[in-house]
Amino acid sequence: MDTQVTQLTDLFQPVRLGPLTLQNRVVMAPLTRSRAAAGDVPTAMNATYYRQRAEAGLIISEASQISPQGKGYAWTPGIYSDAQIAGWRLVTDAVHEAGGLIYCQLWHVGRISHPDLQQGHVLPVSASAIRPRGKAFTETGFQPIPTPRPLRTDEIPGLIADYAHAATAAKKAGFDGVEIHAANGYLIDQFLRTKTNYRTDLYGGTLENRLRLLTEVTRAVVGVWGGDRVGVRLAPVSGANDVADADPATTFGTAVQRLDSIGVIYIHIVEGQTIGPRDTTGFDFGALQRSFRGLYIANNGYTRDLALQARREHTADLVAFGRPWLGNPDLVTRLRIDAQLTEANRETWYGGAEAGYIDYPRLDGAV
Numbered sequence: 001m002d003t004q005v006t007q008l009t010d011l012f013q014p015v016r017l018g019p020l021t022l023q024n025r026v027v028m029a030p031l032t033r034s035r036a037a038a039g040d041v042p043t044a045m046n047a048t049y050y051r052q053r054a055e056a057g058l059i060i061s062e063a064s065q066i067s068p069q070g071k072g073y074a075w076t077p078g079i080y081s082d083a084q085i086a087g088w089r090l091v092t093d094a095v096h097e098a099g100g101l102i103y104c105q106l107w108h109v110g111r112i113s114h115p116d117l118q119q120g121h122v123l124p125v126s127a128s129a130i131r132p133r134g135k136a137f138t139e140t141g142f143q144p145i146p147t148p149r150p151l152r153t154d155e156i157p158g159l160i161a162d163y164a165h166a167a168t169a170a171k172k173a174g175f176d177g178v179e180i181h182a183a184n185g186y187l188i189d190q191f192l193r194t195k196t197n198y199r200t201d202l203y204g205g206t207l208e209n210r211l212r213l214l215t216e217v218t219r220a221v222v223g224v225w226g227g228d229r230v231g232v233r234l235a236p237v238s239g240a241n242d243v244a245d246a247d248p249a250t251t252f253g254t255a256v257q258r259l260d261s262i263g264v265i266y267i268h269i270v271e272g273q274t275i276g277p278r279d280t281t282g283f284d285f286g287a288l289q290r291s292f293r294g295l296y297i298a299n300n301g302y303t304r305d306l307a308l309q310a311r312r313e314h315t316a317d318l319v320a321f322g323r324p325w326l327g328n329p330d331l332v333t334r335l336r337i338d339a340q341l342t343e344a345n346r347e348t349w350y351g352g353a354e355a356g357y358i359d360y361p362r363l364d365g366a367v
């Protein structure tokens with residue numbers, strides 16, 4: 001079976017990603033686990049978790065806030081302080097020693113936050129003062145999200161500088177590259193989409209203006225890493241965190257053209273509703289793939305069969321799995337031999353300690 005599948009597909013064969021050679025085309029999607037220590041610092045336990053999953057062709061780290069303002073959930077790691085850099089170094093060393101590669105996902109949540117998660121107990125910021133439906137996950141439980149404060153135009157250069165600073169921190173921490181989180185209704189997506197951006201300055205109104213933050217952030221991060229080590233995650237039709245767009249085909253088609261001209265190495269596309277239906281009726285993901293010269297990472301609801309099909313039909317260069325990695329540290333091995341997958345316990349997705357985090361065994365019984 002092993003050899004047969006390997007002959008039929010290149011899903012389990014090495015592939016180039018810029019200067020890197022990935023062991024296979026199976027990516028570990030970014031997965032927030034809310035298990036950082038005080039100061040939003042990654043720990044030795046986090047390093048064990050990522051090391052266990054090092055057989056992924058590429059690991060994309062859980063989303064990591066670029067600044068204190070970028071934080072929106074309890075116990076998520078940051079990527080801006082010296083202590084966080086030292087914590088992440090444990091992770092990147094562990095992954096590299098195990099033969100893996102890891103990108104850091106750079107995150108600013110924008111309005112998906114709460115004063116309890118903000119320094120000085122201030123309001124979270126966004127493109128416009130529009131309150132999302134939903135609750136914030138704070139250290140004392142779920143709390144209603146307040147109406148955010150719109151960022152002033154004169155604050156945007158500082159925000160871009162925060163991205164550049166975080167990109168530099170990721171380099172110091174030993175990552176192999178970075179992914180800009182522009183998906184799932186977080187800050188950059190709040191600027192991109194019509195439902196959340198009512199600005200009248202250079203960062204709102206026209207499509208060109210809504211794309212400006214994404215463009216400037218990407219240029220700044222590429223300035224730190226070079227385009228061949230920067231990817232961007234987009235979720236064109238996802239309503240995650242209460243965002244929507246009047247014309248996603250034009251908004252995201254143009255965004256991808258822009259990313260192509262800047263020269264990032266991949267786009268990572270959440271196809272459908274994040275962690276929900278893959279139903280993509282009315283949206284042509286193939287058009288995004290065709291208009292982009294780098295690699296296309298497909299995500300959302302992929303099974304082994306869908307991933308094999310995606311390679312057969314060339315609808316993806318790489319396939320990112322999210323939930324399947326939670327309970328299967330040896331996911332690539334299991335997919336290759338078509339072994340049964342363990343479903344992770346939802347109660348331990350976010351927060352807590354080792355249970356439901358680093359205690360899922362491999363097929364061979366090892367942990």
Ligand SMILES: Cc1cc2nc3c(=O)[nH]c(=O)nc-3n(C[C@H](O)[C@H](O)[C@H](O)COP(=O)(O)O)c2cc1C
Pocket residue numbers: 029030031032033061062063105181183184233270274275299300301302320321322323324349350
């Ligand atoms: C526990 C959990 C945490 C997640 N955290 C992140 C994250 O930090 N950044 C991100 O871009 N997506 C995040 N996602 C979304 C996943 O990356 C992925 O898009 C989603 O799970 C769909 O892929 P799947 O069907 O293979 O699980 C998370 C999903 C889950 C289940």
